[in-house]
Amino acid sequence: MLPWAPLALTTVTAVLLALPVTPALYELWKRGDASALPTSRHDGRITNFADVLRTRLEPLRPQLECCRSEREVSRTALAGMEILLVGTDNFDFDSRQIQGISTLMFGDVAQIPAGKVVDADVYADGPIELGEGAALRAALGRDDIILGKNSSVLRWLHGEGNVYLRPGSTAYGRLSAGQSIRLERGCAFQHMHAPQILTVDSDDTRALPTSDAHVCQAQKDSEEKAERLVTGDMFTSSRPRLRVEGDFVLPAGETLNANVIATGELHIGRGARLLGSAKSYRDTVIDEDACVHGSIVCGGTLWLGPRTFALGPVMAEFDVLIARGARVGEPDAPTTISSSGANISAGCQLHGTVWARVRGSVEA
Amino acid sequence: MDLFGTILFLICIYTFRHYFFTFNRLFGKQRHPYVDLESASWPEITVLIAAHNEEAVVADIMKALIEADYPKEKMTIIPVNDRSTDGTREIIDAFAEQHPSIEPFHRVGGKAGKAAALKDAMTLVKTEVVLIFDADYIPGKALLRQLVAPFFDPEIGAVMGRVVPLNVGKKCLTRLLDLERSGGYQVDQQARMNLHLVPQYGGTVAGVRKSALQEIGGWNENALAEDTDLTYRLLIAGWKTAYENRAECYEEVPERWPVRVRQITRWAKGHNQAMASYIGRTARCSGLGWFERIDGLLLLGVYLMGPVLLLGWLLAVVLFYTGAQIGGGLTVLALGAFTTLGNFAAFFEIAAAARLDGSRERIRLLPLTLFGFTVSLISVSQAAWQQAYEGTVGNFFGNHELVWDKTERSRTAPVLDDALSPSAPVLRESV
Numbered sequence: 001m002l003p004w005a006p007l008a009l010t011t012v013t014a015v016l017l018a019l020p021v022t023p024a025l026y027e028l029w030k031r032g033d034a035s036a037l038p039t040s041r042h043d044g045r046i047t048n049f050a051d052v053l054r055t056r057l058e059p060l061r062p063q064l065e066c067c068r069s070e071r072e073v074s075r076t077a078l079a080g081m082e083i084l085l086v087g088t089d090n091f092d093f094d095s096r097q098i099q100g101i102s103t104l105m106f107g108d109v110a111q112i113p114a115g116k117v118v119d120a121d122v123y124a125d126g127p128i129e130l131g132e133g134a135a136l137r138a139a140l141g142r143d144d145i146i147l148g149k150n151s152s153v154l155r156w157l158h159g160e161g162n163v164y165l166r167p168g169s170t171a172y173g174r175l176s177a178g179q180s181i182r183l184e185r186g187c188a189f190q191h192m193h194a195p196q197i198l199t200v201d202s203d204d205t206r207a208l209p210t211s212d213a214h215v216c217q218a219q220k221d222s223e224e225k226a227e228r229l230v231t232g233d234m235f236t237s238s239r240p241r242l243r244v245e246g247d248f249v250l251p252a253g254e255t256l257n258a259n260v261i262a263t264g265e266l267h268i269g270r271g272a273r274l275l276g277s278a279k280s281y282r283d284t285v286i287d288e289d290a291c292v293h294g295s296i297v298c299g300g301t302l303w304l305g306p307r308t309f310a311l312g313p314v315m316a317e318f319d320v321l322i323a324r325g326a327r328v329g330e331p332d333a334p335t336t337i338s339s340s341g342a343n344i345s346a347g348c349q350l351h352g353t354v355w356a357r358v359r360g361s362v363e364a
Numbered sequence: 365m366d367l368f369g370t371i372l373f374l375i376c377i378y379t380f381r382h383y384f385f386t387f388n389r390l391f392g393k394q395r396h397p398y399v400d401l402e403s404a405s406w407p408e409i410t411v412l413i414a415a416h417n418e419e420a421v422v423a424d425i426m427k428a429l430i431e432a433d434y435p436k437e438k439m440t441i442i443p444v445n446d447r448s449t450d451g452t453r454e455i456i457d458a459f460a461e462q463h464p465s466i467e468p469f470h471r472v473g474g475k476a477g478k479a480a481a482l483k484d485a486m487t488l489v490k491t492e493v494v495l496i497f498d499a500d501y502i503p504g505k506a507l508l509r510q511l512v513a514p515f516f517d518p519e520i521g522a523v524m525g526r527v528v529p530l531n532v533g534k535k536c537l538t539r540l541l542d543l544e545r546s547g548g549y550q551v552d553q554q555a556r557m558n559l560h561l562v563p564q565y566g567g568t569v570a571g572v573r574k575s576a577l578q579e580i581g582g583w584n585e586n587a588l589a590e591d592t593d594l595t596y597r598l599l600i601a602g603w604k605t606a607y608e609n610r611a612e613c614y615e616e617v618p619e620r621w622p623v624r625v626r627q628i629t630r631w632a633k634g635h636n637q638a639m640a641s642y643i644g645r646t647a648r649c650s651g652l653g654w655f656e657r658i659d660g661l662l663l664l665g666v667y668l669m670g671p672v673l674l675l676g677w678l679l680a681v682v683l684f685y686t687g688a689q690i691g692g693g694l695t696v697l698a699l700g701a702f703t704t705l706g707n708f709a710a711f712f713e714i715a716a717a718a719r720l721d722g723s724r725e726r727i728r729l730l731p732l733t734l735f736g737f738t739v740s741l742i743s744v745s746q747a748a749w750q751q752a753y754e755g756t757v758g759n760f761f762g763n764h765e766l767v768w769d770k771t772e773r774s775r776t777a778p779v780l781d782d783a784l785s786p787s788a789p790v791l792r793e794s795v
Contacts, residue, residue, distance in 0.1 A: 020731050021731045021732065023728040023731075024730070024731050024732045026728065027725050027726065027728040027729055028536055028539070028729065028732075030725075031533060032724070032725035033724050033725035033726040034532055034533035034539060034726070035532060035533060036528060036529060036530045036531075036532045036533075036542075036614065037528050037529075037532075037542075037612075037721055037723070039504050039528055039612035039614065040504065040506070040610050040611075046402065193402065193403065234405070234407065234516065235407040235408070235491075235492040235493060235515070236492070237492050237574060237575035237578075241518065243519075243602050243651075245651075260518070261519045276518065277516070277517075277518040278518075279517055279518050279519050295517065295518070297397070297516070297517045297518070297519075311405075312404065313401055313403075313404050313516050315397055315398065315400075315401070315516075315517070317395070317397060329403070333405045334403040334404075335403055335404050335405070336400060336401045336402050336403045336404055338397075338400035338401060352402075352403030352404075353400075353402040353403040355400040
């Protein structure tokens with residue numbers, strides 16, 4: 001045996017042993033990825049994008065005022081963004097004019113012509129109107145926003161007044177309004193929030209559901225109202241918990257003051273009242289005129305029947321189907337509907353947030 | 365041979381469990397049923413901060429909680445100052461003077477331990493939802509809502525958020541613990557949530573429903589791991605624990621190996637204590653589904669797998685030198701799992717977690733986790749041996765009272781700017 005053989009063998013063995021840990025030792029020495037993982041900064045505010053755009057555009061307000069008084073269009077740059085300031089009422093969205101523009105800032109009304117596709121964010125001090133079949137990347141309006149028939153907004157949309165979605169229009173991503181959102185038949189959405197969300201048959205406001213139409217408005221009687229204040233507290237420890245192995249049915253017309261958990265399906269009969277919360281591992285059916293004063297948690301598909309009322313929140317792992325006249329949440333108690341898909345009939349009144357993780361739609 | 369076969373079987377079961385959870389996280393359907401809850405009539409809550417000699421860190425958490433995005437009129441903060449002998453009391457009182465929502469509870473006597481302190485503090489709690497933090501945690505603004513949201517589900521008795529190490533870059537140990545925590549939360553806990561199994565209440569960055577707690581008899585002050593104890597008592601009583609992966613909160617992990625060894629020894633003893641108490645009841649509990657029950661039992665046994673693995677290795681050597689027959693193909697397969705996959709499944713889980721977290725270079729440290737694994741293996745085995753000894757021989761010489769071994773903090777001063785002043789907190793970049 002050669003005299004250096006043991007040394008060579010030891011060296012080779014040491015190298016082979018060290019090889020797998022070399023990247024680890026390198027990383028320890030270099031500290032290339034040694035900072036704490038970033039935690040979620042999402043604060044749950046749907047208007048975050050709109051707020052950021054508003055703040056970002058604020059320095060341009062004097063220039064916009066100038067354009068408006070001069071009734072002219074001006075191009076400017078801000079933090080690497082190309083911005084078009086529009087002070088005229090008859091801006092025609094000429095492709096050459098908006099090429100390379102990331103944001104269009106209107107001093108008053110913004111009217112996007114029918115069929116026009118605008119690959120930019122739109123800000124307007126006045127109302128925003130999308131013509132039939134038009135498409136926008138995102139929009140922030142200080143007034144009302146109207147999405148024409150079959151139009152779409154691709155990322156987010158926030159109107160500080162009311163937002164109207166005409167038949168067949170689609171709001172991808174976030175849709176929010178300071179006052180109300182009105183969706184007509186065939187509209188689609190993903191994530192929307194407003195103090196009041198109405199699904200309507202047409203633009204005719206007479207078709208809107210009113211609070212008086214709802215069976216639970218019997219609670220307007222002072223006595224009932226006082227009762228609801230007590231029973232409506234979802235977190236009262238005095239309410240009993242009813243756990244059922246299998247299906248549970250609350251018979252029509254009955255009232256139950258309990259939190260119900262069913263490992264099968266759950267059925268609240270016609271006109272019945274559940275003063276607590278309801279959970280089912282499988283599908284849930286809330287029959288017409290029934291009320292649930294607590295939350296509804298459903299492991300399958302949830303059906304809210306005609307003229308039902310849920311104080312919320314409403315959470316379904318699959319779809320939520322909401323029939324005409326149903327009401328979820330209250331103006332002074334907004335809540336959340338969260339599901340994979342949501343299909344809402346015309347004539348419903350919702351307050352707060354609707355999350356359809358895959359797709360939400362208003363029945364055509 | 366029967367003992368060796370049993371050990372191989374157990375190792376294969378846990379190997380399968382690790383892989384099943386990991387593949388579920390990588391390719392399965394993910395469940396975050398409460399994460400979308402934005403609008404709601406948020407309930408009144410009480411936040412308990414467990415603090416025992418925490419002068420270096422307690423200001424940070426109180427500052428962060430004051431700035432939290434939760435209706436101020438619906439939140440009461442109770443720092444539970446458990447017999448501190450340092451400046452914890454003065455710091456808490458200074459905050460309470462400025463913020464009426466802080467109602468300090470200074471505990472000057474009574475039984476040692478977090479569970480005992482929380483038990484005493486519960487007499488001050490008037491709300492149905494109670495959130496619990498250790499004093500070294502720094503909750504983000506949206507965290508409280510995220511932890512409260514699952515309580516709208518009437519079946520949820522407890523909620524657990526995700527713990528993220530803050531002092532990652534300090535030492536090799538902290539970097540290894542960072543990876544280990546990722547595996548535990550990002551994969552293990554979330555997979556159990558996805559699969560409707562048994563997510564574990566972890567005692568901090570957590571919440572509990574007061575009525576559920578009362579139903580099961582309150583905090584168990586004799587429990588070394590009050591978190592595991594609570595998880596199982598709730599489970600047996602028909603309450604569920606929800607895990608919120610996106611409810612993330614920074615914590616400080618041990619920076620010295622002796623501290624880490626003491627920490628994991630305490631966890632192991634507490635967990636084993638819970639196993640001895642609840643394994644029978646979990647196995648017999650009629651309200652649990654089969655998969656949930658099996659997962660519950662496997663979770664109870666995780667800290668026993670350390671000594672089991674060591675015993676298996678020892679037996680393997682003995683059997684080899686005694687020339688014992690180890691059986692047919694299935695045994696060889698199990699032996700293969702024991703010597704390779706059985707040990708690597710946990711590392712696969714950590715690697716998957718790092719990928720899910722979007723980590724880049726830190727995944728290179730994976731081979732070094734073998735070192736951390738070995739230290740843990742020896743520590744939990746030693747803990748199991750001590751418990752077995754105290755449970756048998758030790759009893760002949762008198763009762764051994766459980767000792768509360770608080771984890772030593774490395775932070776020496778607040779990390780939030782102006783933590784002792786009422787201005788908004790900003791995390792220092794150097795942290």
